[in-house]
Amino acid sequence: MSHNDLTSAEPAGRPKPRVAVLFGGRSSEHAVSCVTAAGVLGAINKDKYDVIPIGIAKSGQWVLAGGDTAQWSLAGKALPEVAPSEQTVTLAEIGGEHQLIVAAPNEVPQELGTVDVVFPLLHGPFGEDGTIQGLLELSDTRYVGAGVLASAVGMDKHFMKVVFESAGLHVGPYVAVTDRQWQKDPEAVRKQVDRLGFPVFVKPARAGSSMGISKVDSLEGLDAAIEEARRHDLKLVIEAGIVGREIECAVLEGRGTDAPRTSLPGEISVAGGGHEFYDFNAKYVEDDAASLSCPAAIPDEAIARVRELAAAAFDAVGAEGLSRVDFFYTPDGDLIINEINTMPGFTPKSMYPQMWAKSGLGYADLIDELIHLALNRKTGLR
Numbered sequence: 001m002s003h004n005d006l007t008s009a010e011p012a013g014r015p016k017p018r019v020a021v022l023f024g025g026r027s028s029e030h031a032v033s034c035v036t037a038a039g040v041l042g043a044i045n046k047d048k049y050d051v052i053p054i055g056i057a058k059s060g061q062w063v064l065a066g067g068d069t070a071q072w073s074l075a076g077k078a079l080p081e082v083a084p085s086e087q088t089v090t091l092a093e094i095g096g097e098h099q100l101i102v103a104a105p106n107e108v109p110q111e112l113g114t115v116d117v118v119f120p121l122l123h124g125p126f127g128e129d130g131t132i133q134g135l136l137e138l139s140d141t142r143y144v145g146a147g148v149l150a151s152a153v154g155m156d157k158h159f160m161k162v163v164f165e166s167a168g169l170h171v172g173p174y175v176a177v178t179d180r181q182w183q184k185d186p187e188a189v190r191k192q193v194d195r196l197g198f199p200v201f202v203k204p205a206r207a208g209s210s211m212g213i214s215k216v217d218s219l220e221g222l223d224a225a226i227e228e229a230r231r232h233d234l235k236l237v238i239e240a241g242i243v244g245r246e247i248e249c250a251v252l253e254g255r256g257t258d259a260p261r262t263s264l265p266g267e268i269s270v271a272g273g274g275h276e277f278y279d280f281n282a283k284y285v286e287d288d289a290a291s292l293s294c295p296a297a298i299p300d301e302a303i304a305r306v307r308e309l310a311a312a313a314f315d316a317v318g319a320e321g322l323s324r325v326d327f328f329y330t331p332d333g334d335l336i337i338n339e340i341n342t343m344p345g346f347t348p349k350s351m352y353p354q355m356w357a358k359s360g361l362g363y364a365d366l367i368d369e370l371i372h373l374a375l376n377r378k379t380g381l382r
Contacts, residue, residue: 016048017375018049019044026126038071038347041069048368056127097114123345155342158205169312173240201213202225202226245296248325306329326340
């Protein structure tokens with residue numbers, strides 16, 4: 001696979017394509033997005049791309065962000081955050097080109113130049129859920145990753161499961177709980193969950209990075225777990241606990257009409273720190289809390305099946321660019337799909353790039369390939 005060839009979709013007359021790296025955002029995963037941006041900004045080939053870091057403050061304001069990766073890392077300080085600014089960045093079409101504009105009160109707006117592709121490193125609502133993708137589609141701007149529908153389906157754990165079931169993928173027992181159901185008849189919800197059996201995992205339906213997730217071992221702890229999840233999302237998914245090993249697989253869109261590419265599957269081991277599951281601290285904060293074995297120590301036929309099912313899940317939601325697909329591998333050899341993440345954690349220590357590195361595609365080359373795919377994919381209906 002060649003990762004160095006420029007394509008006909010890239011603009012002529014300018015030495016290198018301009019990539020706007022977009023991060024931060026309005027969701028509870030703001031800090032995770034900043035950490036992801038630190039990884040990408042540190043690895044992207046600046047000899048090949050003109051890189052413009054753009055942060056989105058928690059208020060939703062777009063601002064010019066510093067390119068110093070230490071500013072956005074978790075290295076021994078408070079969680080990173082994009083600060084508001086007097087200057088606001090907007091994306092507009094001027095003269096048939098997509099331009100970044102910087103505006104401030106009582107000042108003449110300034111043009112920063114054209115944008116060839118946006119790399120939206122946004123996690124959670126208002127970024128990973130189809131909203132930013134819709135904005136970029138409306139502005140006819142190419143971007144990395146899944147489109148509007150795939151992003152929305154991949155963000156909503158309820159509808160994700162509905163789509164997987166319709167595609168013939170094995171989904172574990174679950175209950176979806178809306179705000180209206182919990183407000184109107186909480187006892188009916190408790191009875192539904194009780195029929196699942198304990199333990200269960202209570203999750204916000206549209207949050208990621210293990211935000212607001214609780215493991216509940218009995219009915220007595222259910223209400224508190226539901227209220228904790230509702231702080232992140234008023235719609236919930238409550239899943240039956242599954243005895244099995246957690247196996248992940250990274251998927252990368254194929255070029256042209258090629259099928260999706262899959263990495264060697266990996267297995268996460270959570271050890272130390274008292275983590276009952278792969279939570280936020282284990283993922284991003286504590287260096288020794290989790291480890292990845294890749295390829296996972298499962299039979300060759302199971303590895304082949306994981307890769308086949310991961311590609312099927314990618315196609316089922318209509319994903320593009322990249323996704324990470326997570327499974328449970330049960331003691332009897334069954335594979336139960338847990339979820340798809342259309343913008344997975346993308347720091348150098350995150351599982352998605354680690355699995356590709358173990359499969360022969362390094363971090364910088366992976367970034368390059370994703371930009372290549374975006375530059376060669378049109379916007380609009382496709």
